[in-house]
Amino acid sequence: MADDLRTSPWISTKCPNHYDILSCADGHGYVLSKKTSESAYFEDHAQLAAFLADHARVVFRKGHPDGGYGRTEVNIWEASGMFDKQRERRIAKAQRSALSKLFPSDARHPPAFVRPGEFARGGRTRDLFDLLPDRPRPGRGPLI
Structure with a gap:
C-alpha cells in the first residue's frame, strides 16, 4: 500500500538500500532513511525539489578532464x-552524502494511506525541477 502513496515526480536514487525519496499523494515530500527508519519532511514537493537542486552539482576530487570521467557531475539526481560501476558508485556516494544532511530527524512520517479528500490539489509534473520555475535548472547530460 505504501507504493500507492507515490505520485509524480518520481525520483530514484543510486543508493536504494540507504534512502528513498517520496513525493506523496498528500502533497508533501519525504526522504526516508532505511537504516534508521527516520524520515525528513518537506511541506510540499517544491521544497523537496529546492533541496535536491541545491545539492545537484557535485565536484569530485578525482577525475580526468581529458576523457573518461570528469571531476564534475552536473546533476546527481538526473544523471x-x-x-559503469565506478560512476554508479560515485553518484551513489554523493547522493548518500547529500541526503545524510537531513538526519537525524524527528519529522513526521508519510501517512499509511491518503483519503480521497486529502489528495493534493494542483497540477502534476513528471519532472522534479519543473516545480522551480524561478531557478535555473540543474545541468543535464553527461559529465563535463
Missing part, C-alpha cells in the same frame, strides 16, 4: 549518459 544521464554512459554508466
